[in-house]
Amino acid sequence: MSTRAAAARIVQQVIYGGDSLTEVLQQPVAQALPATEQPLLRDLCFGSLRWHERLSAVLAQLLGKPLKAADKDVECLLRVGLYQLIYQRTPDHAAVNETVKSVKKLRKAWAEKLVNGVLRRFLRERDALLAQADQQDSARYAFPNWLLARIRTAWPDDWEAILQASNTHAAMTLRVNQRQYTTAAYLALLENSGLAAETVPHVASALNLHKAAGVEQLPGFAAGAVSVQDSAAQLAAFLLDCQPGMRVLDACAAPGGKTSHLLEKTLDLQVIALDSSASRLQRVTENLQRLQLQAQVVAADAGNIAAWWDGQLFDRILLDAPCSATGVIRRHPDIKVLRRDSDIPALQQEQARLLRALWQTLKPGGKLLYATCSILPDENSQQIAAFVAEQHDAVHQTIGDGWGRALPMGRQILPGNTGMDGFYYALLEKRCGKQ
Numbered sequence: 001m002s003t004r005a006a007a008a009r010i011v012q013q014v015i016y017g018g019d020s021l022t023e024v025l026q027q028p029v030a031q032a033l034p035a036t037e038q039p040l041l042r043d044l045c046f047g048s049l050r051w052h053e054r055l056s057a058v059l060a061q062l063l064g065k066p067l068k069a070a071d072k073d074v075e076c077l078l079r080v081g082l083y084q085l086i087y088q089r090t091p092d093h094a095a096v097n098e099t100v101k102s103v104k105k106l107r108k109a110w111a112e113k114l115v116n117g118v119l120r121r122f123l124r125e126r127d128a129l130l131a132q133a134d135q136q137d138s139a140r141y142a143f144p145n146w147l148l149a150r151i152r153t154a155w156p157d158d159w160e161a162i163l164q165a166s167n168t169h170a171a172m173t174l175r176v177n178q179r180q181y182t183t184a185a186y187l188a189l190l191e192n193s194g195l196a197a198e199t200v201p202h203v204a205s206a207l208n209l210h211k212a213a214g215v216e217q218l219p220g221f222a223a224g225a226v227s228v229q230d231s232a233a234q235l236a237a238f239l240l241d242c243q244p245g246m247r248v249l250d251a252c253a254a255p256g257g258k259t260s261h262l263l264e265k266t267l268d269l270q271v272i273a274l275d276s277s278a279s280r281l282q283r284v285t286e287n288l289q290r291l292q293l294q295a296q297v298v299a300a301d302a303g304n305i306a307a308w309w310d311g312q313l314f315d316r317i318l319l320d321a322p323c324s325a326t327g328v329i330r331r332h333p334d335i336k337v338l339r340r341d342s343d344i345p346a347l348q349q350e351q352a353r354l355l356r357a358l359w360q361t362l363k364p365g366g367k368l369l370y371a372t373c374s375i376l377p378d379e380n381s382q383q384i385a386a387f388v389a390e391q392h393d394a395v396h397q398t399i400g401d402g403w404g405r406a407l408p409m410g411r412q413i414l415p416g417n418t419g420m421d422g423f424y425y426a427l428l429e430k431r432c433g434k435q
Helices: 003-017 036-052 050-064 069-087 092-106 113-134 137-141 143-153 159-166 184-191 231-242 255-264 276-293 341-358 381-390
Strands: 173-176 198-202 203-209 227-228 248-252 269-275 296-299 314-322 364-372 393-398 411-413 423-428
Touching: 003 069, 003 092, 036 050, 036 069, 050 069, 050 113, 050 137, 050 393, 069 092, 069 113, 092 113, 137 143, 143 159, 173 184, 173 231, 173 296, 173 393, 184 198, 184 203, 198 314, 203 231, 231 255, 231 364, 231 423, 248 255, 248 341, 255 269, 255 314, 269 276, 276 296, 314 341, 341 364, 341 381, 381 393, 381 423
Parallel strands: 248 269, 248 314, 269 296, 314 364
Antiparallel strands: 173 203, 173 227, 198 203, 364 423, 393 423, 411 423
């Protein structure tokens, strides 16, 4: 299968099958392509989904009426073709010709004339078609209307900057294993290997690569010298402030980036890495093995403590709660396609359920760090304010300095702030004694 035809199939699975782009890229439709074609494939898929709303508005003008359900692969090939013509540097004639040739790989020869005609019409009428599309806010900002409205309401002074940052490509960020190298020493190793990078303000373990690289190119990766993790996510291990000998729970732990960072940062921790997905916990185990770290890995619903808890209280709990992931759209643009407005209330209920359950397992004097990769107050500051009001032994702790912005409850990083993903953190301490 050609790269463009494979991209069309993948985009179809995301838009019409509701599948995660990350997961589909691990399937045979993507993996069957040679390594030399993988960068183009990823760019076509990520780009077509990043600009989905704008491409849809243009395509609606070009097609007049939607293609029938059996031909959504052809529609998605047109999306891939339009993405190339609008956003890629591929010469127009080459993009059209290669996209038309890919129709044969979909085994729909009848569609060659359609694809050729649609793409060539776009080239003739480009400015008018784009101007017409951009009269819709959803197309102009490449965000679904429901999410655009929520972000405008939540961040009236910042919403345009949030959307712009969310539509950019995120840097590849590394977490240096301080047990093996200082950040400065590993930066020198990268430079000696021909990989330019820079430190990240406020996150001592983080480095941003100037250009993404395969992990096999990173010095010492296989031996655990470094991991790939956004700098905002790296803050968790610093904020939780674990001390040697502590008993620590990482709830919702997969794929294990924060689990391993906790263990790298503090010696002699007793860590339980808990997640409801046994398959995703395999990633946690693989990460721990590569980094030569040890934790107890448990598959269970964190909110059903009777199913996994042995009754011993924890000194520290990290709850990286299920959320809308609206802060990491620049890395996962399919979120704009997959997420629905109706998902938010259900996510809020799940977050509250997990908070109430896990609070019971925390020692008096212990700390729980609540984290999400969301920028919606419903899931963040409002969630914590409601919990503190309900839980009389929960004391909100002020955190952070210089990064993100302080809220009455917790601290919010908006996408792109000092190059970080959008993230929210709130630290709660369990009050000792009776009140």
